[in-house]
Amino acid sequence: MVVPNALSDRNLSFPTGLITGIVLAIPGYFIGVWTGNLFGLFDDQNTGVILGYAFAVIGFLVGLGFLNYPLARLLGWPVTAVPQTVEERTWGRYFSLSLDHKVIGMQYLVTILIMLLFGAIGAMLIRTSLLVPDASITPPGQYIMLIGLHSVMMIFITSAVILGPFGNYLVPLMIGARRMAFPRLEALSFWVVPPAAVILAAAVFWGGFPTGWTGYPPLSEQAGQGMDSYIVGFVLIAIALVTSGINMLATIIAMRAPGMTWTRLPMFVWGIFATAILGLLAAPVLATALVQLAMDRTTNTTFFVAANGGSNYLWENLFWFFGHPEVYIFILPAFGIIMELVPHFARKPLWGYRTGVVGLFGVTLLSWFVWQHHLFMSGIAPVLRPFYMLSTELISIPTGIIFLVTLGTMWRARIWFSVPMLFCMGFLFNFLIGGISGVYLSDVPTDVTLHGSYFSMAHFHYTIVGGEIFAMMAACYYWLPKMTGKMLSPLIGRIHFWWMFIAFNSTFFPLFLLGILDMPRRVSVYAANLQFLNDWVTVSAYLLFGSMLLFAGNLVYSLFFVPGIAVANPWHARSLEWQVPTPVPAGNFDRVPLIVGGPYDYGLPNAKPAADTFFFAAWWFSFFYLRALNNDQAWRPQGVGPPSLGFGLVVLALVVLMAGTYWVMSRALYGSFSFSLLAPVSLVFGIAACLFQGFGMWHLGFGLTQGGYASVFAGLTGAWLIQLLGAVAWLATVVVQGRPSGDTVVRPHSAATFGWILVFLAAVGVINYLLLYLVK
Amino acid sequence: MSLRIEPADRPHAIRLLVMWVILSIIGIIAVLQIHYPPYDQTIQGEDQSKTLALLTAMATPVFIGVVMMVIYSAIYFRRATAELVDGPPMLGNTPVQVAWIGISAIAVLFLAFVGVTTLASDNVAKLVNAPGRSINTGGQTGSATAAERGKELQVQVVAQQWYFTYRYADYGGVETTHLYLPLDRPVELHVTSLDIIHSFWAYELGVKADANPGVDNVFHVTPQKTGSFTVRCAELCGLWHGQMSDTEGKVVSQSDFDTWIAQQQQDYAVIQKAVPSYAPFYFPEPTVKGS
Ligand code: HEM
Ligand SMILES: [Cu+2]
Numbered sequence A: 001m002v003v004p005n006a007l008s009d010r011n012l013s014f015p016t017g018l019i020t021g022i023v024l025a026i027p028g029y030f031i032g033v034w035t036g037n038l039f040g041l042f043d044d045q046n047t048g049v050i051l052g053y054a055f056a057v058i059g060f061l062v063g064l065g066f067l068n069y070p071l072a073r074l075l076g077w078p079v080t081a082v083p084q085t086v087e088e089r090t091w092g093r094y095f096s097l098s099l100d101h102k103v104i105g106m107q108y109l110v111t112i113l114i115m116l117l118f119g120a121i122g123a124m125l126i127r128t129s130l131l132v133p134d135a136s137i138t139p140p141g142q143y144i145m146l147i148g149l150h151s152v153m154m155i156f157i158t159s160a161v162i163l164g165p166f167g168n169y170l171v172p173l174m175i176g177a178r179r180m181a182f183p184r185l186e187a188l189s190f191w192v193v194p195p196a197a198v199i200l201a202a203a204v205f206w207g208g209f210p211t212g213w214t215g216y217p218p219l220s221e222q223a224g225q226g227m228d229s230y231i232v233g234f235v236l237i238a239i240a241l242v243t244s245g246i247n248m249l250a251t252i253i254a255m256r257a258p259g260m261t262w263t264r265l266p267m268f269v270w271g272i273f274a275t276a277i278l279g280l281l282a283a284p285v286l287a288t289a290l291v292q293l294a295m296d297r298t299t300n301t302t303f304f305v306a307a308n309g310g311s312n313y314l315w316e317n318l319f320w321f322f323g324h325p326e327v328y329i330f331i332l333p334a335f336g337i338i339m340e341l342v343p344h345f346a347r348k349p350l351w352g353y354r355t356g357v358v359g360l361f362g363v364t365l366l367s368w369f370v371w372q373h374h375l376f377m378s379g380i381a382p383v384l385r386p387f388y389m390l391s392t393e394l395i396s397i398p399t400g401i402i403f404l405v406t407l408g409t410m411w412r413a414r415i416w417f418s419v420p421m422l423f424c425m426g427f428l429f430n431f432l433i434g435g436i437s438g439v440y441l442s443d444v445p446t447d448v449t450l451h452g453s454y455f456s457m458a459h460f461h462y463t464i465v466g467g468e469i470f471a472m473m474a475a476c477y478y479w480l481p482k483m484t485g486k487m488l489s490p491l492i493g494r495i496h497f498w499w500m501f502i503a504f505n506s507t508f509f510p511l512f513l514l515g516i517l518d519m520p521r522r523v524s525v526y527a528a529n530l531q532f533l534n535d536w537v538t539v540s541a542y543l544l545f546g547s548m549l550l551f552a553g554n555l556v557y558s559l560f561f562v563p564g565i566a567v568a569n570p571w572h573a574r575s576l577e578w579q580v581p582t583p584v585p586a587g588n589f590d591r592v593p594l595i596v597g598g599p600y601d602y603g604l605p606n607a608k609p610a611a612d613t614f615f616f617a618a619w620w621f622s623f624f625y626l627r628a629l630n631n632d633q634a635w636r637p638q639g640v641g642p643p644s645l646g647f648g649l650v651v652l653a654l655v656v657l658m659a660g661t662y663w664v665m666s667r668a669l670y671g672s673f674s675f676s677l678l679a680p681v682s683l684v685f686g687i688a689a690c691l692f693q694g695f696g697m698w699h700l701g702f703g704l705t706q707g708g709y710a711s712v713f714a715g716l717t718g719a720w721l722i723q724l725l726g727a728v729a730w731l732a733t734v735v736v737q738g739r740p741s742g743d744t745v746v747r748p749h750s751a752a753t754f755g756w757i758l759v760f761l762a763a764v765g766v767i768n769y770l771l772l773y774l775v776k
Numbered sequence B: 001m002s003l004r005i006e007p008a009d010r011p012h013a014i015r016l017l018v019m020w021v022i023l024s025i026i027g028i029i030a031v032l033q034i035h036y037p038p039y040d041q042t043i044q045g046e047d048q049s050k051t052l053a054l055l056t057a058m059a060t061p062v063f064i065g066v067v068m069m070v071i072y073s074a075i076y077f078r079r080a081t082a083e084l085v086d087g088p089p090m091l092g093n094t095p096v097q098v099a100w101i102g103i104s105a106i107a108v109l110f111l112a113f114v115g116v117t118t119l120a121s122d123n124v125a126k127l128v129n130a131p132g133r134s135i136n137t138g139g140q141t142g143s144a145t146a147a148e149r150g151k152e153l154q155v156q157v158v159a160q161q162w163y164f165t166y167r168y169a170d171y172g173g174v175e176t177t178h179l180y181l182p183l184d185r186p187v188e189l190h191v192t193s194l195d196i197i198h199s200f201w202a203y204e205l206g207v208k209a210d211a212n213p214g215v216d217n218v219f220h221v222t223p224q225k226t227g228s229f230t231v232r233c234a235e236l237c238g239l240w241h242g243q244m245s246d247t248e249g250k251v252v253s254q255s256d257f258d259t260w261i262a263q264q265q266q267d268y269a270v271i272q273k274a275v276p277s278y279a280p281f282y283f284p285e286p287t288v289k290g291s
């Protein structure tokens, strides 16, 4: 295809790769720290540390080569929307920015397994400390540091452990696509994960953070700089969730091969689809909460300071509104795996395909309405407790469907007891216990005792380790022959399964008892009479760790000691991913009908407004929540208010004009492709809006510490302004080039998408104006 | 949509059903023998242990049924031959699915019903029904009506890093380091915090309530047996969270309580002058970080 208006055939010549990434990350960190310490309000360095991490990540991503493509577009250099996949089998591709979903899947797998090792070592140290009922093995400071690092590391892992490796590798193969819809987003969703892990680990240098994974303020505001690792690391994971959510949804909706109808979609793909919806919509809410926490810690706003117009309830609501869908982000891919694998080994069709899909989506839907079951004892809205009790218990119905479908599939089957099948059966047993214990927790009268105790620890380890990790193991034994070309040893696999199954139950079942017997979570000191149970658990935990080592051994053995390459379809499965040869060729399929169209653009997909809506909605929620919770004086003391009604109106009008002119232009593009004067006009409006708004924020006339309103004003307008700036930058590239960037095929599409994004930003502006200037 | 059972299904179905019924009955009887925490020191605790028993009794047949199916499949539906054979192509069975969903819905609704009624019942309603509100809304303490207030002993639980203290509003707001409660007298607990979130967990009393700064979280409890109880913190609150416990809580007779509280008023008279006067919540000064 000819690119008609390539201005030049120059190319970017500076070397990009992992090394460059690291080389740029280090100065990035120091520049960030320096800037932060220059402008930061306090002498406690939080601003510097946060900016340092942020700049380091940006440097890392730029060094990897994420900027090459946008830069080339900006400068009008020729770009290939997505490089042709070439048959390339070097090790180097695993250490560089690759757009091949198979490489990304493997990168994810290895990264996650390494992180898992560190998380597990943390767990072993925690259990070691609990060998004795006093704090003599680890002093309390180290103990809560371990709790924080272990829990957050594990949450990072479990958010992605199936979605990342298996989702990226298998979804295109299973739906008959040559690649993902947005390969650059896909790469981004991976490359933010290693920095997240490193930044989290860096908390060690600051003595860790004391809050566990829930990060409750005011403790998290009291905490030292280790807390900044939590904030930045979690933001990166939120980015990974949103980007892979967008990507998976677009891929599954738009890239299915002809004939891959919705009713033929493999269950694993359905599981990923449901997960993607949750990730896309939940992670932005987390991002909002984290931004607020970062603002409280650095610019002295008071989102979570009860004495000053804030409330720690705000965090608890936002966090769990994300947090509960998050736990289903863990488990839905696992449901998908189980329903995917069991038919293959039962040698029977899935029993009740449609019912199974309904089950998945029932869980997805309900998981938005239950978050306050984490807050039954918090004192938030006690009158709503019966509602959350009911909605939580209702989730058992769609969850029960998953069991029904799997058990029905095994009914009168000819089950082949391969290692993956064993893990599926283990999953059923473990998740059954996990689910039933969830019902105990959702019943308010019993939750009085169980909340915040070891019982809830047992519950979520049963669901996450017993559920998600067992499913992940099944997936490893099942799909690695395709992904690595090596069959894992079935003999070691069997030993691994039984060892892990027994050790797992022996580790986590006693935790139910400990909880019922009055042992709170996250303590290094416990009642002396509980020592026997605790020691039992610790020894079992060591054994569980041992089973993981056995798995690692099996991996190493299969990779390095098993000669030859596994047969293409060792399980004689009928599904699409097994029909391609092993190793999978670069383009996946020889003759896949070409999928025409589809957005190739980087970073501006249609799903963005969906995610952004939830981002801003969380801010609007914060506005009303703090306003309702506080009296007038704490919310908005005398003299604190928006610059002026007219001022806000001017900014808003400018943004509306910017969006309007651009939108008209982008519509025009669809018909005749003529570039009009409207883009520069739109750009001028945009720049003016940013200047006005920036000026307004500079001269607020009130301090950010002055109540909840001031905090929300700063955060909400700030977030909006940042997005406006991004939009203006994009517009600028359009104007500089004299045309919307990209090749002709894409141009109208991305231009229109961008038009919609501007319209969306204007709409957000209108709502912000209503809240901040009129409702106040 | 009549339930159709193929001849080949019948022996399996009958066998499973019989086993399930027998095992479930045994199981339910067995789990009902257990004495469930938090036992019966308070009316609320007793309600909770009954709920725990009920839940376990209901979970038992579910657990047994599913595990039995898994094991049964592993034994009877495993492939006997060396080479792969496909199973019968069954695509689903609508009546069975409808029945499964219907039964689980009934079970769940029943549970929710029991939960809500327990909550709303005279006892537990008092435990968790009263709203805890931010005091900033203008002094509402979320407490019982004025008439009830006279009946209920008002006790404030003040949490801070890393201990709990207790203030007895009816006794001039005297602040003590252990919690003593009189027998058979309804108590209204007002839980609040001076710094960050803690959670007041009196295990034997069957009470857990988060202590939030600026919030008066109200819970109710009525002790019905004398004896001691343990207080712990159930929300991670920093360095010494694990050590934030007290084993010297006591439920005592009204007369013992009266002597004890008189002693406390006397012992702490000096300190009492320095303590801020009793309020629904307290904000330490300065209120702003870094100022
Ligand atoms: C049958 C479905 C489930 C029900 C009814 C349920 C119910 C609950 C309830 C009520 C709590 C709050 C406990 C408390 O703090 O007092 C809870 C906590 C939790 N659940 Fe579940 N749950 C279910 C499934 C899952 C799944 C599938 C996962 C993850 C894969 C999960 C992970 C968690 C986690 C991580 C927590 C603890 C969060 C924390 O406090 O740190 N749950 N669950
Ligand atoms: Cu939840």
Ligand SMILES: [Cu+2]
Pocket: B198, B199, B233, B234, B235, B236, B237, B238, B241, B242, B244
């Ligand atoms: Cu604590």
